[in-house]
Amino acid sequence: MTVSTAIARLNAADPDFVRHLDHLLSWESVSDDAVNQRVLDIIKGVRERGDAALVEFTQRFDGVSANSIDDLILGRERLELALTRITPVQREALEKAANRVRMYHERQKQDSWQYTEADGTVLGQKVTPLDRAGLYVPGGKASYPSSVLMNAIPAKVAGVAEVVMVVPTPRGEVNELVLAAACIAGVDRVFTVGGAQAVAALAYGTESVPQVDKIVGPGNIYVATAKRHVFGQVGIDMIAGPSEILVVCDGQTDPDWIAMDLFSQAEHDEDAQAILVSPDAAFLDRVAASISKLLPTMERADIIEKSINGRGALIQVRDMQQAMDVANRIAPEHLELSVADPQAWLPHIRHAGAIFMGRHTSEALGDYCAGPNHVLPTSGTARFSSPLGVYDFQKRSSIIFCSEQGASELGHTASVLARGESLTAHARSAEYRILTQEKGN
Structure with a gap:
């Protein structure tokens, strides 16, 4: 395999640094007119023809031989069957991850409260879970059981009565790990539909698919565009951009570790972004060498190469304080503080989706089993957004007496x-x- 790396090198001391950084960070996930119109047509079809449109679109786009909506519904017993079809090691890993995710999110639950003023006036807040949530999960060869756990478990912890999952099965390809995760996470109903048609069905309801209050979960450009259009009819979690990682390192971590941490996000897709910031120029050189050495060993080397060369960077800064300033400007989805005393620098971080503390805390642990949610704000939206959590499945009503x-x-x-x-x-x-x-x- 022939791969080459030409990762950008930036220096915060350069007069044009901010302009170059902003250009590197720029990302506009805008649907073109053709995609937009196609999505609008699909939504219109589902709203007007319900189940019949779902069956037709699933046949056309996913190559599934479905005669009726009944062929696109998976019952609870099918999810339980999936648990028996995965390996014992896989089941144990899913259950351990689910327990950790559930334990973490239990701490996020908010309770209703009231207080009484001297004249007898009562003010307060009533916290109520959503009635029903919709979970979109990519299907086919893509296997994201971790996304099922991260989206469904907070909803259940919040008290959502019914979680409805939609997952496409292109050419009839069912992912047993995804279904097993749905079983463990407590998903109530599963429909094997995907794309904009699944989003429309969740937003407006059909004869068989119940209308939900909020739609969460990742998807392609058609799914993201559909979520934009149905927002207001239902709530949505976010419109996510490509995955990102920013590593801040003092130069003392094994450069192979850092290179692999950068790869862990770059392998998602060609538009993913992996950036390293360090005050140690020689360390940046060593990481660049590790990238060149390790890249040919990766199964997704072509994707990583395009991501690293297209949107990656090694950034030299004056000192660790300037590294913090750069991190806050980037407002990354994932931030690794790979330094000797991460706790000391934590107060300096204002904008990040998730912060991974210390040399041994790889971002990958957060993706699967650490406990905090891996659904995080991207494209700089950590300036004003938070990770998905229990609070996204609860609403608050003011109380005034x-x-x-x-x-x-x-x-x-x-x-x-x-x-x-x-x-x-x-x-x-x-x-x-x-x-x-x-x-x-």
């Missing part, structure tokens, strides 16, 4: 503000509750 005295007191304030906005009905509605003796004062 006014005593007679409280309504009278608040009525004065509301009246002034409402009349200031020329909303007379608002003002008079509040004024009706002002106690008579107060009105006369």
